[in-house]
Amino acid sequence: MISLKEGIYWVGAIDWNIRSFHGYVTNRGTTYNAYLIVDKEIALVDTVKESFFPQMLRRIKKLVDPADVDFLVSNHAEPDHSGSIRTFLELAENAELITSEPGAQELRSYYGEDLKCTTIKEKPSISVGKKTLQFIPVPMVHWPDSMVTYIPEDKLLLSNDAFGQHLASSKRFDDEVDQSVLFQEAKTYYANIVMHLWRPIAKALEALKDVKVDMIAPSHGIIWRSKPEKIIDAYTRWVDGASYPKVVIVYDTMWRSTEKIANALFEGIASEGIEVKLHRLANVSNSEVITDVLDAKAVLVGSPTLNNGLFPTVASFLTYMKGLRPQKKYGGFFGSYGWGGGAKREAEAMIKAAGLELVESNLDFKFKPDESELKKAIEYGKKIAKKVATSVSS
Numbered sequence: 080m081i082s083l084k085e086g087i088y089w090v091g092a093i094d095w096n097i098r099s100f101h102g103y104v105t106n107r108g109t110t111y112n113a114y115l116i117v118d119k120e121i122a123l124v125d126t127v128k129e130s131f132f133p134q135m136l137r138r139i140k141k142l143v144d145p146a147d148v149d150f151l152v153s154n155h156a157e158p159d160h161s162g163s164i165r166t167f168l169e170l171a172e173n174a175e176l177i178t179s180e181p182g183a184q185e186l187r188s189y190y191g192e193d194l195k196c197t198t199i200k201e202k203p204s205i206s207v208g209k210k211t212l213q214f215i216p217v218p219m220v221h222w223p224d225s226m227v228t229y230i231p232e233d234k235l236l237l238s239n240d241a242f243g244q245h246l247a248s249s250k251r252f253d254d255e256v257d258q259s260v261l262f263q264e265a266k267t268y269y270a271n272i273v274m275h276l277w278r279p280i281a282k283a284l285e286a287l288k289d290v291k292v293d294m295i296a297p298s299h300g301i302i303w304r305s306k307p308e309k310i311i312d313a314y315t316r317w318v319d320g321a322s323y324p325k326v327v328i329v330y331d332t333m334w335r336s337t338e339k340i341a342n343a344l345f346e347g348i349a350s351e352g353i354e355v356k357l358h359r360l361a362n363v364s365n366s367e368v369i370t371d372v373l374d375a376k377a378v379l380v381g382s383p384t385l386n387n388g389l390f391p392t393v394a395s396f397l398t399y400m401k402g403l404r405p406q407k408k409y410g411g412f413f414g415s416y417g418w419g420g421g422a423k424r425e426a427e428a429m430i431k432a433a434g435l436e437l438v439e440s441n442l443d444f445k446f447k448p449d450e451s452e453l454k455k456a457i458e459y460g461k462k463i464a465k466k467v468a469t470s471v472s473s
């Protein structure tokens with residue numbers, strides 16, 4: 080039995096084995112957090128992915144009879160949180176399902192038009208005895224329906240997707256786990272899931288500014304109980320597009336020509352004392368690279384031309400980055416080709432479409448770069464390093 084505050088319990092599920100969360104590589108698994116508030120009345124906030132229902136039910140049954148649950152709050156209709164709603168309501172026949180207006184529509188789309196919902200327009204808050212559950216809409220953090228539940232008596236924020244991490248652990252609280260792993264996973268989660276939603280997140284942070292928070296309990300991963308302000312500070316930096324002097328070089332290669340250019344760029348950037356990370360897409364996931372991109376100031380993308388266009392792994396990365404739209408960054412292209420070329424045109428269009436400011440380059444070399452061409456790459460690297468050093472946002 081894991082208690083957050085008096086009468087408030089974690090009754091979620093741990094998913095040790097998930098390795099892909101719609102394309103985001105989740106090497107450390109995840110959790111689906113659900114919370115039970117046991118007061119004069121009983122409320123369950125969120126459920127778990129459908130296949131994890133037995134795990135949640137087992138935890139609930141240790142505390143109460145599910146039939147006695149009075150309210151089921153759905154902060155977010157995505158099936159990793161709503162997937163057990165129908166099954167749970169079969170056991171808790173009298174429970175009133177509360178969600179946002181868009182949430183009601185989305186839940187009915189998923190689980191049937193006959194699903195009875197009370198919206199937060201009708202009930203912006205409920206009292207369950209000594210405790211109050213206040214519902215605050217945070218649209219697009221992560222879907223149009225998203226909302227958070229705040230319990231003022233405990234200064235507890237049940238934040239759903241916001242402030243989460245895909246991190247399976249037998250521990251539930253931030254002071255019980257390795258801090259570097261926790262923050263790395265929080266960063267990875269932000270970069271891969273909500274980076275492009277920085278505007279709604281900034282709005283949500285503003286809406287929550289005056290809410291006194293003693294603990295933040297997200298619906299994935301670890302609960303922030305020791306220093307919740309640390310994750311709020313991190314989100315405040317990320318929504319602002321803060322970066323530090325760092326360049327990410329991301330590329331793939333067929334016959335090592337593009338790789339030679341990547342190494343020359345690395346040399347040029349590093350010679351200016353700027354941090355630089357080199358990722359070959361054959362060896363790393365898009366998720367890992369985009370996490371590094373989050374707080375970098377420039378991204379240099381390298382691709383050989385294959386069949387008059389981008390190399391497939393590079394096309395995949397650029398598509399991924401275009402969707403996540405990192406803010407306030409420079410971008411550049413380098414690569415190699417045999418006869419016709421084509422990768423440069425496609426890559427530069429996608430770099431721009433991802434919202435990066437393109438720094439013109441002339442680093443698309445035929446077959447294999449010679450010494451003078453590699454020198455050009457070193458010089459371009461130095462130029463990027465200088466731009467990064469003088470324009471870092473914080």
Ligand code: FEO
Pocket residue numbers: 155157159160221222240298299
């Ligand atoms: Fe964790 Fe948007 O669902």
